[in-house]
Amino acid sequence: MGSFLKRRFIKRQAVVTAFIFTLLLFVPILSHLIASAPDTINASAAFAAEKKEAVESPAAKKEEKSKVEYPPAPKLKEKDYPRIKSMNSRISVWILAQIHLFFAAFVLAVPIFVLVIEGVGKATGDERYDHMAHEFIKVSMTAFSLTATSGGILVFMLIAFYPDFMKYLASVFGSVMIIYAMLFLAESIFLYIYYYGWDNMRYGFRKWVHLTLGLMLNVSGMTIMVLGNSLATFMMAPSGVDASGVFTGHVWEAIRGPLWNALNLHRFIANIAYGGSVVGAYAAYKFLSAKSKEERAHYDWMGYTANIIAISALLPLPFAGYWLTAEIYAYSQTMGITLMGGAFAWLFITQAVLIGALFLSANYYLWCGMERIKGSERYTKYVKYIAAVIVICFLVWFTPHSLIKTPIEEKAIGTHHSLLGPLGLMPAKNSAVNIMILFTFLSFTLYKRSSKITTAAWAKSGVAAEIAIFAVGIVNIIALGIYSYMVTSNIKVGMSVPQVFTTLSIIIAISIIESRMFKNAKSTGDIEWGKMPARSQYALLLLAVSFTWLMGLMGYVRSAIRQHWHVNSIMRDSSPDAFTPTIGYAANVVSISTILFMLLVIFVFWLAQFAAKKQEA
Amino acid sequence: MQTFLKISIFAVIALLGYTLFANVGIPQVRPAPPPAEEETIGAMSMDQYIVLGKKIFEGKGTCTLCHNPVLGGRAPNLVNMHNTSEERLKDPRYKGKAKTGEEYLRESMMNPSAYVVAGFGKAWTNDTESPMPQISGPAVGLKPAEINAVIAHLQTKDGGKATVPLPTGADAAPAPAAAEAAAPPAPAKTAEEALGKYACGACHKIGAFAGAVGPDLTKIGAKRDESYLRRAILDPNADIAQGFPAGVMPQDFGNKMTAKELEMLVKFLKAQKG
């Protein structure tokens, strides 16, 4: 009874909160109405006056009146930056922005796949999906309030440390900022109703309402993300302003900068992979501390699903990354070279280590997962070859190609690797990435096959076709890579396109053959969920830790290639922190942010558990 | 609880591993500090001007990011520019406004797309658009006097003659600097002043300067004795500091310095122990 009342209470609370939030949504609309009211009166007065004098058209007059004068970007001096004793402005803002992004990316990603899983549950009628979706969203509920809190602190810090910059940014993006805040309200409303209304809207027509709410939740979340991205891309590649930073008045031009869409796509995909990996870590923890067999089976399945989500998003990620880089080059060759060939060349070696860790742990988890499937013995013998290929690809990617910016850096880096030189060049790396992706896909295909025996009569030729496609594709990728060495660098960059195309074609073709071939397949027996070695769970953990850290590192480089500019080439950073830090320095800040983030997550789970215990008692 | 501890330790070890790799597994490249916002260029000799041009070319101008023979392929290598610049004007594709080699070089920087070296244009523009940034534009922001210094460097580095006018110091804030240049320069009173007078800081990290063409001199006193230092200034090519090119450091300090200035500098350098 008590708990029932409690639930009712929570529900009522949610409805009241939602109501207040909805009212708040009207604030900008109301303010606009109020502000334009005297204007309308004036305009009609002017209209009346003009009717007598017939001088100017009222429309022109009104337009002149509503024309705002935008300021140019200010030129700051060091003293324009408020200092707070014993606090470093840039590091404080950096850490908070990073923690905010960690939470935000997670909160953005989870509803995406929750909605998909819920939809799958609805389509298949399998209740387990619905349960799992519900549990996923529960994990993100607590993260949601921390997203808001960290965002709030971040904004205050930005205003405290960089008031002139924020003022300038508001002169261009003021309207976007307000819409952003309002959308956040909308998102919370949808999230609250979506979560608390889960059981209530479980069946029948109500389920459709619930799914629609989930869609709205995602729409508002996505809009928030792309609006936030527009600020970041404006700082890197400003648009919608003239050379001195005076805003043209068309906010859409400012939003739709040259890097915007590429960043949107890369972040969208990366967020899903990241969200999947964090949920996977949660499931791993639950699995390892599970007491009963059922519990273990449940969390094994949850971890498996989370890992599939993470891998599916991981596969296209390098392509999105290259697109983003290509757009950066197209916008400014100086910036592109700073990114890939200047002081940051070594950062991409670090990135390669991380991505290698991601691919290897995801694959390792799949290989362990074969143990729970009867019939997988047929395929386990291939694992060692796949592992070898992935490791070789990783090493090629990892091979440094030292690109040098200034004589000073030349000394610090040394010159090319004499022996491994060609392997360190872009074509080899592109080929390696593509092959690594294909072999991960192969792991996944074998995993899926483990539990099935095909009944298709043409299975033999099907497999032969698959092998042929795979082999020809790999040869094609390598040939394209070798050919790239013989052409000028302009064309070289273009060579990655057919490589990517090859990879995608192979994945699509084999997926189609597989699904046909195993359409009416015999099962080798049930998958024994929960029959999973503990070490596999550490692969899930490594996936999450690496992802979190990588995200911080890449966020750093995105920001750092602006160098000493707040807004590239328009507003200079004149603060003492304008220098570009070394990678080690950045790595330390990223590690601190990651640890703080993990502590917060643990704290939140601890709170949740604490509350749950209390409720039971 | 035990599980919790185990996975926490695992996560922290993974993080430590990455942090360690980023700190010691790769060389720590210290990116160039932000360029000074307003550098005033006082009056100077053509030799000093050329040195300044080289410094801008490798530093603030960001030119070596693309014009770098080690990397190749990104941009033309800028060799023999005193001749190349004249030849460009005769190219039938040339549609710019320059009449002399000097003007061509200036135009290349102020309006890179006026003439695009074949094969180096932006992709798909058929060499009508240059990927090179406008050097006087906000991103790099070189002043006219700085652009002239770079032109002087480009013209002379492979044996040509500099044709640019010397800076008058008109855009330098303190007027005395210009007046000083007309009269024979007064001897420096302190070592720090001598460093500024002979522009050692343009190439060396020393005192308040952060030049990077030559070796860092902030710890030189710990390594070298006074006679070595004296010789390094009077006859730079006698010993070449490891990893640095010969013939870059001016050879004529011996003719320009007073004995007192030389001794002050040597003492000052000897005292630099880090």
Ligand code: HEM
């Ligand atoms: C498997 C390959 C890749 C993974 C796992 C990956 C992962 C990530 C992640 C997690 C982020 C942070 C996203 C966010 O801000 O929410 C990111 C951002 C970024 N990535 Fe990638 N990436 C990959 C490939 C690439 C490649 C190949 C490049 C370029 C060569 C690249 C360039 C960037 C840049 C410049 C950013 C900064 C964007 C930002 O955070 O604002 N990425 N990447």
